[in-house]
Every structure is written in C-alpha cells, then in structure tokens.
Amino acid sequence: MKAFAGIVAAFLASGAAAQDVRVATYDPGLTRKGPGLLLRDIRRADPQVMAAAQVIVAAAPDVLLLTGIDWDHDGQALAAFAAVLEGAGHPMPHRFAARPNSGMPTGLDLDGDGRKGGAEDAQGFGQFSGQNGMAVLSRLPLGPITDHSAVLWRDLADNLMPALPPEVSQVQRLSSTAHWDVPVLTGRGPLHLLAWSATPPVFDGPEDRNGRRNHDEAAFWLHHLPPAPFVLIGNPNLDLIDGEGRPETMTALLDHAQDPQPKGAFQPDQTGANAGHRGEPALDTGAFDAAGPGNLRVDYVLPARGLRVTGSGVIWPAPDDPLAAAVDAASDHRLVWTDIDLASVGQGTDP
Template sequence: MSDPVEGQILKQTSTADNGRFSKLAAIIQHVRPDVLLLCEFDHPGKGGDDGALANFCRHYLAEPQHQQPVIDYPYHYAPASNTGLLSPFDLNGDGELTLPDDGIGFGEHHGHFGFVILSRFPIQQHQIRSWQQLLWQDMPGHCMPDGYYSDQAAGVLRLSSKNHVLIPIEVEQQVINLLCCHPTPPVFDGEEKRNARRNHDELRLLTDIINRADYLVDDQGQQGGLSDDDKFVVMGDLNADMTDGDGIKKPLRDLLLHRRINRSASAGKQTPKSLGGYFLQPRQARAGRKNEWTHLDGLRLDYVLPSDNLPVKQSGIFWPDKKDPLRHLITDDRGRERAQAGSDHRLVWVDIDLAAM
C-alpha cells in the first residue's frame, strides 16, 4: 500500500472501490489476527496517520470483503520512518541530493514504504521505544562498506532503513512487547554490497535489543533493550532467508536460533507453513522448504517469532492451494499469482496460548 507519489494511498483509501485493497482486507478478515503488522503502508514520515490507515479500517476492514466478516482494530500505531528522509549529505556519490537514493532510508517521499500496527488490545503508547536515530557507524563491529560513504555521509546515515520499534501491548493483564522492523533488501547495490551489509546489521540490531547490548541507547535516551523476563514477539518482513537469497545468512540464523526465541516456531515443528507454497514455481530454482516460503520469489522473508516464554498453539501462512475457495484472494482475474493481484508477500500468523502463560 505504497505509491511513489505522496498522498496517493490516502486518496486511494478514501473510497471503497479498490479491488486489491479489498483482497488484502478479506485476507485479514479471514485470518483475524489480534495484532497485525502491515509493511509498506505509506503514512507521514514523522509518524502518525494522515487518514489512510483510518480509511483502510473504515472502508475495507469494517465492511465485509469477499464474504468475509468485518473486523475492528481500535488501536493503531504508525511510527516515524527513515524512508524518504533526505540526507543533508550526498549518499550515493553523484554530487546531488535527490530522492530516493539519498534518503536515509530508500523512498520517494518521507514515509514511503513505512509500516503500521493494528491491534485489538491496548497499546502502551507512552512506553514505546525506538532506535530510528541510531547511527550505523555507532554499532560496534558494524559492516559499513569501507570507502563508499564520505565521512560527512557516514556521520548522518542511520542504521535502520525504516525504524526498529519496541511496542508494549496489554494482553489480559500481561504485557507482550512487539519488536518490529523492516530491514532494507540485500540487493539493488554494487560491489560494495551496501544494502546486503545494512540488512546484516539491521538484523543484528534485533538480536542486540534482545541481548540488551551495552552500547544501545534508544531515541528516548534509555539504555539497553529487553529485560530477561520480558515477553516479546519479533515481527517483520526481514528481507532475509536462512537458506537462500542474496542476504548474509549469519545474522538471521543467530536470530532464529537465539536461546530466547521459541525454537519450535522459528525453526522447528511449529514453523509457519502453507499448502499453496507447494505450487509456486519461482523464477529461479530455490533451496529451503517450499511450504515455509512467504514470498513469490520462493523465499521465507516474513516472520512472527515469539519469545521462548510464550507458548505457541499453532501457526501458518495464508497461501491457499489451487483447490481452496479462497485462492482467488491471492490471484488475478486469470488465476495467476501476481504482486499486482494483492501482494508479493503472504500473511504469516502465530497463535499464542494465553491460558498457558
């Protein structure tokens, strides 16, 4: 739900006649997540809703779509984003300051490709923490490419391409922290591999927040990350696959196999799976388990990773097979799986057993 022209998503959601948005809403209404992260949803770069998110809830989620029942999310959060935030110094070395290439995060306008949270449970707005402003060069052992950025550019370039946020949700007198981000894809760069390196360190930042790394200071001035007894769920399009793709594998492996991540849901029997993924024929041969893919390129890129103190009941990926009556929600009028029909990603869900917490 992003457009190169600022304000277009607000305009497109102002009416209820967008067929693609209707399919996305029907998927949400069918799966019925209590807490939902939507990546690539344009909103003001400084944070907050310009009306597009409210429009989507009002005109699509609050109305039946494709015979699916309505769903209500009374709590919303749209964090500030580095996408489309113009750097004061030239980042790509062409001598000009232009978007998207000189954005602190890639984007045609500030807030392009942002992400938003919808929740049925209250959000502790005043307890939200973010690491949007953390400079890439301030991460110990960072992987910034040598000699690519000028000293001036390196002095302003933030690590997070969008934002890394920790959002406390009140769930039946308990608090579950959502650790959300959307790292840059590890492609569209050159020999210096600046995007692959940035994806690597954005994933490392997730692990550092879980580990309460000593160097961490959030945008609010608070040191450290999660506490040892905190309950949390890592959520995001991480643009990384542990077995395939262009990304550097180690930081994702470290995250999925982290001692504080529920191993069964990250890399075990309860890893989210689908039937429809079996029928995908990606453009190139891919490794990994087809039923765990979440993207049309044949990769597992999208994750919901509960902490080890959150018991998991079940999980899945909304990817209907060819015989499923809901198959049309992910295909075009000719029955083809295309990004333009809905999304090139698939919705991933995990059910937490609240009674066992």
C-alpha cells in the first residue's frame, strides 16, 4: 500500500499531469507473420518498431491501449517494447496483456474451405495464436482486470448472430480480439478502460457475418457499463459516417459517453475515395487506400459523460513536421489521445 501511495504521489506531483490524465489508443502495427518475430524485431531495433515508439513518446500518454501488438505467453515482446519506451524517456512500468481470440484455434472449419486450422478458422482472424492482440501500458498502477473475451456470441442479449451450425454457435466467441475492463488507479478513484478491438465490418458475404459481429462487439458494452468513471477505448473498426457497417450501437453508446472529437493537425488531399466522404477529415484516424475505403475514423477514446475533458487530438502531423516520417512508417493508424481532469474521476458518473 505504501508503494502504491508513493507512485500515485509522484504522478500527482508531475507538473501538468497533476491535473489531467492522458488516455490514448493506438494500433502501432506491431504484428508479424509468425510467433516470436515481433520480439526479434524489437530486440534488433527494427525501424518500424522504433517509429511506433517515437509516436508514442511524442504523444506522452499516461495510459495507452495498443490494439495491434502480438501476444506471447511470457509477455516478452510487450516487456521489450516497454523497455524501448523507457529508454526513449517515457517509462510506462505497468502493463497488461492476455491471450486474445485472434488466431485462437476453434478446431472447426469456420470458413467452409474443407480445411481446419486456417486464419479464418480461428476465434478471431489470425495466422497464429496471439497475432494482432491488445495490450495496456500505463504510468499508473492497474487494478484487477476483468477479461470478457470468452463470452460466446450467442449469449449476448439481442445479438445479431446469423444462423450458424450448432457446433459453431456452441464455441464461437463474441470478441474477435478481446473485451477488457481495465481499472486505472488514479489516486482519485479507479478509471475503467472498457477496451476492445473489433473485426472490420467487411470481407464477408450476403449474410453480413462480420458486419453483425462488429455491431455486437460494440453492443457488448451497453450491457457492461460500470457504475464508475469509464472510458470506452479502442478500435471499433467503424466510421459512423463514411464507413461500412452498422452504426446503431456506437450511436447508442454515445448516450452514456461523450465524443471529444479529437482532431489531427493535418489532413491529406481529399481525393479518390476521400472526395466522397461526408465526415470531418480532421477526425480520421486511419490512412487507408484512397482507391478503396479512403481515410476513416476507426479509433476512439470516449469518456463517460460525467468526466471533464480538457483536451484531445490525433497524432497526424503535416508532412514537414519532424514527426511525420515516423507516423507514416509506423502504421496506417494514428494515435488518438484525450486528457481527462483527474478531479472529475473522483466525482463518479452515471452510466
């Protein structure tokens, strides 16, 4: 207890952070084509890994959800990446990761190609168990995490699951990656990160299986909002205005959470697919193929309505900014951050 009090005291005394806590989410592209390859690349200071670290250090989050990082059983890759951040001057000593559903074998032929064990036969798309998982890094201690990732899709109330063979519905999990409730111990009370990374609502057929699952992965939180300050955070893989998918659930979540509408400093030329978009370009968080979906807003930090937001942004610098090269080299996603007044965390929220 004394150790925890000392950590919190040091955090509260650290300049601007004495008033705010910066919560961020980022898909840093830290996923590879086989187990162990990410750890290898981190250890050899691969340029893509170092670019992702540079983006994170520039954003200086107090709490960070990574939605694109390979998981390994001993947590070696996450520990090695945390060491890179510490070496760059931004220590985040508290961390959490658990085995994601991505790449987890089901033992079934889910895609109907006559073979088992493929990437599309896993609980969530993945070439190996742990590929493209999630992780939390934090300057503040973390409380006991609730991992909801084993919930079956069929068990979600009012789910949109299409008709599946009984042997599939009996094992098919809702989470394509994970659903976590992660309490961040702020010293003013816990701030719950309600974290998830959803399947994209595309790459399926007329049954709209991925679109339905994407919808229900967000709908899960409508049934699990805690009676405490929370932040809905992660990669719902859904642009409410310009993307494919079913926006109803994300809209319903905004009855309980606020959208700070974080914006980037730079927006690329609105050509190709972007020319037909109706959403505000500055809100985009993904730089996708201009001939395909174009740039979209798919990463979110949505604090509960009772929390006071003091700032927000998307790390998308102009091309002449020294950080721009690292942002482009790291990932096709952009880091999103929101600053929350610590005093408001202790005031409670009404979900």
